[in-house]
Amino acid sequence: MASYDAVVKKFEVAISELEIKTPFDESFTRPTRIHVAKISKTLSHEVTKLALLLQELRANPEFFENIEECVDVLSSMFKGFTAYACDSLYRLGKSHFLRVYKSILDMILDYKENEERLGDEEENIVSKDRIGTAWKSCEMFEKLPLSNYHAIVERGLEIFATVNDAFEEVDDIYDAIENYKLRCQEAKDKQQNDENDDEDEDEKEKKQKIQEKKQEDEEEEDEEEEEDDDENVILDDEDDDDFVIDQEDGQDEAQMMNEKEMNNVDDLHTVIDFIIEMFYAVDMHVKNIIGGKDQDDVSYESTEIIGHMDSVIQSFSQLSSIIDDVASGIYPPQNEEFVVGQIAFLDSESRKLKQVLEKMGVQRPPTNHQEIISQLEVVKLS
Structure with missing residues (x-):
């Protein structure tokens, strides 16, 4: 009309x-x-x-x-x-x-x-x-919103949420692998101790009459456990039943995760942790510039500093997209070429970004990952 x-x-x-x-x-x-x-x-x-x-x-x-x-x-x-x-x-x-x-x-x-x-x-x-x-x-x-600095902080927290979600996903698998490796080492240590006991025949004979029945029961249990462990080693008994290290062929129901795949998880875990530390350093740097100033106060804004910081935030945004993609690709079976290539790219770009931040005077925070996460989440919720 x-x-x-x-x-x-x-x-x-x-x-x-x-x-x-x-x-x-x-x-x-x-x-x-x-x-x-x-x-x-x-x-x-x-x-x-x-x-x-x-x-x-x-x-x-x-x-x-x-x-x-x-x-x-x-x-x-x-x-x-x-x-x-x-x-x-x-x-x-x-x-x-x-x-x-x-x-x-x-x-x-x-x-x-x-x-x-x-x-x-x-x-x-x-x-x-x-x-x-x-x-x-x-x-x-x-x-x-009117303040560039406050917008950079707000945009940064949005990016952090994406990166941290991916990190938690990788961290669950990383912990499962660490538990698996620990159990393997414990089994190896126990086997070594058993072998040392076998070599000490005198000691064995002294104990044989007293503990004969007990040893037989223990050996039977150990043999059953070793047979189970040889077939499948579960990464995590409760939370990670989907992730199985399969040591024999023919078990179609088990998803494979070999040593290379476990190493990829470890590498990705390390590089994301490093990126989160850098992000936190930038977040604190900008907040120190803001101080207690009102969100509508733009009188102290520096076009040059804002340009540098905004460029850094855009770099974090690009890294967050890659992190999100590769985090979903680490489940077994992995596309090794994709995963390894993306991890290498993240590592290279994060190192370049670190050099940029050092030139800008942004200092790496003297705190651990969990403290960083808790502080950023408090800010996000407030």
Whole structure:
């Protein structure tokens, strides 16, 4: 319908412009919290007013004039916002603008669709959820992030969540393998001790009469256990029943994990642990820069430092995607070429990143992995 065409086109153009990041230019006005709060409240009011008008009356282009003016203000604000935003802030901010545009446009399109099939005297009723979503998106827009440093921290925590999920997955298998190796060593030590006892015939004869029955029982049990161990060695008795080290052919139900595959798990575990330590160092470095400053305070921002830190965060993001892929590929049977290649790439890139951080003065944290995880999770939940 013609009455809706202009406003629908206005929103569609605004949405498409969200993909364009304005190059840094001081001629643009950087939005403040006051600007954001003002347009947020104006939008909320206009959405409510528009819903009431379209419910009772057939659409008139004049009904949309104020909403269109708000879109113009938002478009101008977005250009100023992106002109000063690093990639992390741009990514977070774009979602706020898109949510506002999309929710209001959806509401308007619902009214348009209804109006096309209704009689002149019928009320145009759109669901309360649709109107409520549009109104709520305007209210939430008031929380648009403005600080590059805070955006880098927030983006970093999102990446950390992905990396840590993958690490926990690898860590479960790593622990199972360590348990398996420990049990193998214990069995080897016991066998050696038994052999030493056999060599000491005098001692054996002295004990034979007293412990003959006991030794026979123990030897029978040992033989049964050794036969079981020779066939299959379970990595973990309770939690890792799916991971079986199969030492004989013909057992189709058992998934194989050979020594090379176990070594791959160990290598991946090591490199992810190292990457998490570096991430924590960056997180603490940025937070030290922020100190106790307000989230809307951008007066202390350094374009050069923000550029370096944002580049580091993007590197972590790329590593997190690879970690997620390779972590899901370590289950037996492994695609060895893929797993080994990805681990080697992660190791190489993480070492390069370490050198970059050292040049930036980012220090490796003097703490262990579990302390790092607990501290980052506390921040994430708070």
